[in-house]
Amino acid sequence: MTALVRFHLSGYVRSLRVVQPLLAIFLLASVMLPNAPVGPDRATTLKLAVGGYGDVAAFLFPIWAWTARSVLDTEPDGQRELGALAVGRRTAMASGLLAAYLVNLGLGALTLTVPVLQGISAGAGWGALPPAVVLHLAVAVPATLVGAWAGRAVLPSTAVSILVLLGGCVVLLILSMGPLAWLSVPMIGWLRAAHDGPDALTAALPGLVAHIAAWSAVAGAGYAWVRRFRP
Amino acid sequence: MRLNSVGYRYQRRAGWVLRDVTLTLAPDRITEVTGPNGAGKSTLLRLLAGILRPRLGELTDRPARVGYAPERFPADQPFTVRGYLSHMARMRGAPDARIDLWAERLRFGELLDLPLRELSKGSAHKVGLAQAILGDPELLVLDEPFAGLDAGTRADLPALLTGLRSGGTMIVVSDHQRDLRTLPDVDRLQVAGGTVTRAPGAHDERSATRTGNGEGPVAEQAIIEVVVPAHQAATVLAKLRADGYAAREPRT
Incomplete structure (x- = not known):
């Protein structure tokens, strides 16, 4: 599995497809995160910082999905077959998903750098970081799977694939707002919890992670x- | 390896490409698959390799290590030839040394540092063959392996396949141009009309297939490697050639 994961990662970087999400997250950082979360006191600053972490996870979701699709579609269809023969069909599928997830974690770490540094410099401290990291580790899983569902292995048509990818992200967002939120990835759930402060996010995290795990399963x-x- | 009433269609509502295919492939054999364009030869090969799963029936006793060379190698990848083959060797747990070995045997050693995208069709085809072979497969499935090859490699390939068979590899080859027709002991399958039938084997045709000098049937061929002191290489080569063997020095 390791060899095929390395093959995916190497191909993705060498093909320069990695530039696309990098540009997207730099744009995200420059547009959405220019101001440090500064409140009248440390508690408010911390609350604003944690809210920012939740926002980053939500904004990253479609970027992660797009990236996962891009990682999986880097190899031609014929090569996907050769890889499956070399390591086994299930292992090959898992390797592709793992490679996409790892790329997404790297992008997530890069994106979080800006709000984390802003939070630290504003006096929010490191305390809010662990739940934010756990949240991002969890959210990257369903985002990767949405991208995989839109990949060429499932949807050979590029037009249909893009439609499913973008439409899927929008539908998941809309579903998560209403009574059918249990059918979706809990985007609104983690945004509310994050904007309620670090204690609320920490308290909600087990439920959010369980929901995300069930959806991902x-x-x-x-x-x-x-x-x-x-x- | 056995196919029991195997059927395959690409889409649920599409017509059957193959149906009710029942046959047994013997180990240590070369099987040549022939048939007209669009008959389902490549589909049969992909089923045998395990790329496709039968929609009907079952395929049993497929060897664990399968090498497959597609008719069109996917050369649109951001690697050099060596980089690509190194990745494939790692996936298959094969040592990197085999890359040079097979590059030499398939006559593309000088292309190892070129990007895959810059290869000609024939050279890319050789890379496809190499990635299939370098994992020491127990089952080797080659889809039109002779297509686009230069004359030298084309001439070498039957002997190379015979050598692999001697090493215990089961080989299935689709061969539109019948480049294997002179090999003895080749099982033949004919794909047509959605079915697969056994064609007369080489042993049946042997009486009609003679070597160029008409002395008798073509003998089974094998590739061996001989290690000699460098200063004796030319002498040994000359002796082998004098004895009627096809011998050549590895290119450096």
Whole structure:
């Protein structure tokens, strides 16, 4: 599995496709995060900083999905078949997802650098960082799976793929606002918790992570099932 | 390896490409798959390799290590030839030394540092063959391996395949141009009309297939490597050639 993950990562970087999400997160950092979270007291500053971390996770979701699709689609269809023969079909599928997830974690770490440094310099301290990191580690999983569902292995048509990717992200956001939020990734849930402060986020985190894990398990199982006849 | 009533279609509502295919492939054999364009040869090969799963029936006893060379190697990848083959060797747990070995045997050693995207069709095809072979496969499936190859490699390939068979590899080859027709002991499958039938094997044709000098059937061929002191290389080569063997020095 390690060899195929390295192959995916190497191909993705060498193809320069990695530049696309890098530009997107630099744009995100420059547009959305220019101001440090400064409140009248340390508690407010901390609350603003944690809210910012939640926003970053939400903004990263579509970028992560797009990136995952891009990582998986870097290799031609014929090469995907050769990789599956070399390491086994299931291992090959898992390797692609893992490579996409690792790229997304790298992008997430890069994106979080700006708000974290801003928070630290504004006196928010490091205390809010662990729940934010856990949140990002969790949110990157369903985002990666959304990208995988839009990949060429499942949707050969580029137009349909882009439509599914963008439409899927929007539908997930809309669903998470209403009574059918349990069907979606809990975007609004983590945004509310993060904007309520570090204690609220820490308290909500187990439930959010469980919800994300359940959603990811269903999405991942569906993806594996669909890929049975799509080498 | 056995196919029991195997059927395959690409889409649920599409027509069957292959249906009710039942056959057994013997180990240590070369099987040549022939048939007209669009008959389903590549589909059969992809089923045998394990790339496609039968929609109907089952395929049993497929060897664990399978090498597959597609008809069109996917050369649009951001690697050099050596970089690509190194990745493939690692995936298959094969040592990097095999890259040079097979590059030499398939006559593309001088291309190892070129980007895949700059290769000609024939050279890319050789890389496809090399990645299939370098993992020491128990089952080797080659889709039109002779297509686009230069004359030298084309001439070498039957002997190379025979050598692999002697080492215990089961080989299945689609061969539109019948480059394997002179090899003895080749099983033949004919794909047509959605079915697969056994064609007369080489042993059936042997009486009609003679070597160039008409002395008799073509003998089974194998590749061996001989290590000699450098100063004796030319002498040994000359002796082998004098004895009627095809011998050549590895290119440096």
